[in-house]
Amino acid sequence: MAGTGWDIDRAATALLECEAGRYDRGPITEEWPELDYDTAYAVQDETLRRRLARGEKLIGVKLGLTSRAKQKRMGIDVPLVAGLTDAMLLPAGEPVPQGKLIHPRIEPEIVFILGRDLEGPGVSAAQALSAVDLVLGGAEVIDSRYRDFKFTLPDVVADNASSGAFVTGPVALPADGLDLALEAVLVEVDGAIVDSATGAAVQGHPAEALALAVNDLGRRGKKLEAGWIVLTGGMTDAVFAPPGSSVACHFTNLGSVYLHGGPAADAADGAGA
Amino acid sequence: MDAEARSRAARALLEAYETGKPIDPLIDANPEMVLEDSYAIQLIQIEHRLAAGATIKGHKVGLTSAAMQRQMQVTQPDFGHLLDDMFHLENSTISAGTFLQPRIEPEVAFVLRRPLTGPGVTVAEAAAAIDFVLPSLELIDSRIRDWKISFFDTVADNASSGGVVLGSTPVGVQDVDLRRSGCVLYRNGEVVGTGAGGAVLGSPITSLAWLANTLGARGVTLEAGHVVLPGSITASVPVTPGDTFSATFAGIGSVTVRFAPDAPEGK
Structure with missing residues (x-):
């Protein structure tokens, strides 16, 4: 380091x-x-400490790198975990906050609200699912502080797992009876379908991702708390959301989440409104 | 292409089925090839097969996803014919030598209750013509070496058809949201693809309407009892000998196909 x-x-x-x-x-x-995986989490913890020190409130976590293919490429076998604060909340209908983000992209996600604390190690997917109070559809607006989203594993861990903003969908269902491996999302950009996936793309099942994350947090002496939001990880590749664009994520049982990129630059210039 | 060139291309493809040896892309020797040449070459092969006793059991639609259309640089799907000997029972083991270079695609298969004749078929009429839906796995294959296909090659090659495995749980088309329902494809127990039915032209029913209208323009009717494979929900996945593939479709059920472990002869 010296x-x-x-x-x-x-x-x-x-x-x-x-x-x-x-x-x-x-x-x-x-x-x-020398920045390694564990030191990178210490950097992330420090950024979170500073966010909270300036008045933001910790309201949950996001999981990242939840596809096995991506994990293999990055050389890990557990998802990344990063903190979510209230400053990252995007109310439904609000445009992607272009003025606060560098190069935002959108990923559809299955979102959990925890009904009780969850502390690893030793938590199974079934136990993790039993701690989930409600399931929602959602969309995460990811952003990276690294040029062209080019980073190594420690870089992205330190960068709060590319957190940006997130929006949750209109339907909240109890996990009972929902097969989240088969819960699908259809992604439309400007009215054209560009991708689709199911919850199985997230570590086989979003509750598997949650269990792995909780167990890894346990290793670092941390836990998830009742009432927290968990963004369980991108189901499809991220799509761009430039000004003037619109993105819709249609879920099987969890409703549709709509996001728009705000007014196109030329419209904003000429409108005068 | 003149009649002679079309017929030569059809013979080369038919021979590839028999020898198990793929051929060079047709477009290489026939750079002037257009879409009508491709469908004519496909039809010559189908007529040859029918003359030899095969029967038509339905059709498939291909290139229905945004990703595939981007890859092939087209904005339209294509279609191929499903013949009786392309259907494999779910619990049988498929010897890998049956196909040249097979890949798997999970699809929601339609079985028609009444004929559909385009052009002018609406999505409403297409939906009303569906008797029931079955889970299915399409075994796509290419008689063109290494899948180096242009749009014209795949159309000429019966839309890269190979085989079909149908599941056996009929579900009513009105009982499932085909657009939003999910599908997970497993190879040897591992998730290798996921998607929603809407990845197929927005909905598999849209694909059926496209097929009816495209065939109708050629004077062909989709018959009652025929099977329509409307297009893959996920990207296709290559088959290696010994593989077992399963697809599960939300609200529809699952279907499995097994391949014999022995490497095919000549590979």
Whole structure:
């Protein structure tokens, strides 16, 4: 560490400054090759501590890298976990906050609301599912502080797993009787279907992703709390959401989530309204 | 292409079925090829098969997903014929040598209760013509080497048809939301694809209407009792000998196909 001038504090500052200033940067690991997985979580923890210190409230977690194919590429076998604060909430109908994000992309997700605390290790998918009070459809607006979303595993862990903003859907159902492996989503961009997937794309089942995440958090002495929101991970590849675009995520049982990119630049210029 | 060139291409494809040896893309030797050439070449092969005793059991629609159409640089699907010897029973084991380079696609198969004659068939009429829905796995295959197909090649090659395995639980078309319902494809127990029915042209029923109208323009009617494979819900997955594939469809059920473990001769 000594040779590079980097430490946890400096990495946290660099990432939060990118976020506040809406500019991207190269991977921190290029400048700080010693940044490993566990240190990266310490950086993420420090960014969260600073978010809370400026008045944001921790309201849940997002899981990242929940597809086995992506995990294999990144060399891990558990999802990433990152904190969600109330500042990331996007009320239904609001446009993607282009003014706060660098290069937002949208991913459809199955969302859990926890009915009780969940603490690993040793939590099974069945036990994790039994802690879920309600299931919703949702869409996450991911963003990365790294140029072109190019990063290594420690980089993305430090960067709060590319968190940006998120919106939850109109239907909240108890998990009983829902087969989340078969719960599908159809993604439309500007009225054209571009992709589809089911919950099985998320670690085989979103509750499997939750169990793996809770057990990994347990290893780091942390737990999930009753009432928290859990974004269980992107079901499809992310789609771009530039100004003027609209994205709809149609779920089998969880309703449709609509997002729009805000007014197109030329309309905003000429409208004068 | 003149009649002679079309007939030569059809013979080359028929021979590939018999020898199990794929051929070069037709477009290489026939750069002037257009879509009408491709369908004519397909039809020559089907007529040859019918003359030899085969019967038509239905049709398939291909290139129905945004991803596939992007890949093939087309904005329209294509269709192929399903013949009686392409249907395999769910519990039988398929010897890998049956196909040249098979891939699997999960589909919601339609069985028609009454004939559908386009053009002018609406989605409403298409839905009303469906007797029931079955879970299915299509075994696509290509007689073109390494799947190096252009749009014209795949159309000429019976839309890259190979075989069909139908599940045996009929479900009413009104009992399931075909657009929003999910499908998971497993290979040897591992998830290899997921999707929603709407990945097929927005809905598999839209695909049926497209087929009826496209065939109608050629004077062909979809017959009662015939099977229509409207298009794959996920990306296709390659088959290796010994594989077992299962697809589960929300509200419709599941279907399984097994391939014999022995490597096919000549591979």
